[in-house]
Structure formats: structure tokens, C-alpha cells
Amino acid sequence: MQSRPRRPPSGDLANVTGYASKAAEQAARIAGVLTLWRDLDAPSVTARDMGEGIALAQFYLSEAVRLADAATVSQEIDRAEALRKWLLESWEHSDVMVRDVVRLGPNPLRESPKARAALGILERHGWIAPLAPGTVVRGAARNKAWAIVKGGGDVV
Numbered sequence: 683m684q685s686r687p688r689r690p691p692s693g694d695l696a697n698v699t700g701y702a703s704k705a706a707e708q709a710a711r712i713a714g715v716l717t718l719w720r721d722l723d724a725p726s727v728t729a730r731d732m733g734e735g736i737a738l739a740q741f742y743l744s745e746a747v748r749l750a751d752a753a754t755v756s757q758e759i760d761r762a763e764a765l766r767k768w769l770l771e772s773w774e775h776s777d778v779m780v781r782d783v784v785r786l787g788p789n790p791l792r793e794s795p796k797a798r799a800a801l802g803i804l805e806r807h808g809w810i811a812p813l814a815p816g817t818v819v820r821g822a823a824r825n826k827a828w829a830i831v832k833g834g835g836d837v838v
Contacts, residue, residue: 697747697751698746701743705742705743708742709732710727710732711735712734712739713727716734758799761788761796761799762803764790764791765783769804769830777813777819777830779824779827780798783800801828808831810829810831811828812826
């Protein structure tokens with residue numbers, strides 16, 4: 683029997699699947715603790731305590747998402763910084779395209795979505811400037827390309 687390739691998780695909880703998959707179990711445990719805290723002889727978990735357990739589990743899950751998102755942003759910034767250094771120190775042209783980064787750029791940026799994200803960050807921070815669609819870059823009109831900007835706003 684051949685197994686199907688696994689798709690990467692997507693959605694709001696994609697970066698915290700380990701926490702998300704255990705959230706219901708954690709809510710039940712928290713509710714049990716709250717019930718016993720109120721009454722050590724309680725025969726069952728109350729609806730009130732279950733609701734509060736769910737609320738606390740949701741809070742912990744939202745914190746896990748917040749922290750994971752902060753780490754993801756940092757990773758994107760790190761990739762953009764690696765691209766900026768590569769453009770300024772190793773790239774021989776005064777302009778750049780996504781395909782240049784994917785083919786020749788730093789290894790973590792060898793996928794189009796990651797390259798585009800890094801280029802977008804550099805553009806927002808003034809390290810590259812978009813060229814008009816149709817600008818000739820290395821002998822051909824290009825829909826999307828950027829001019830490399832030195833620190834201080836000077837185009838290379």
C-alpha cells in the first residue's frame with residue numbers, strides 16, 4: 683500500500699499543530715483540576731469548570747500562536763537580511779528578479795514564495811526599488827524587477 687504525500691498544515695494553527703492537537707485534552711484536564719480545587723469530593727466535572735477549562739486552553743493556544751508567529755516573522759526578517767547582504771556583497775548586477783534569487787541567491791531563498799517575501803521586505807524597507815513593468819533587465823523586458831539601493835537611498 684502506497685502512502686500519500688503529506689501536505690504541509692495550513693490555517694491559523696499551522697505553526698502550532700502539536701499544541702492544537704492536544705487542546706481538547708488540556709481543556710478537560712484543566713476543568714478536572716478546577717473542579718477538584720472547588721470540591722475534593724466532586725463526583726464529576728461541572729459545566730462551569732469545563733467552560734473555564736476551555737477558556738484557559740484557548741488562551742494558552744492563542745499564546746502559542748502568538749509566539750510561533752513572532753518566530754516566523756523573525757525567520758522572514760533573517761532571510762531578508764541574508765538576501766540584502768548577498769545583493770550588496772555578492773550580486774554583480776544593479777537589479778534583481780525573483781528568478782535570480784531562486785536560482786543563485788542564499789539557500790534558504792531557493793523557493794519562489796520565500797524569495798518574493800524577502801524581496802517584499804527589502805522593498806518596504808527601501809533596500810530595493812521596483813522597476814517599471816517592461817523595463818529591460820539583462821536583455822529582456824521584465825514584468826517584475828527591482829533596482830538595488832545602497833544604504834542611504836542611492837541606487838546601485
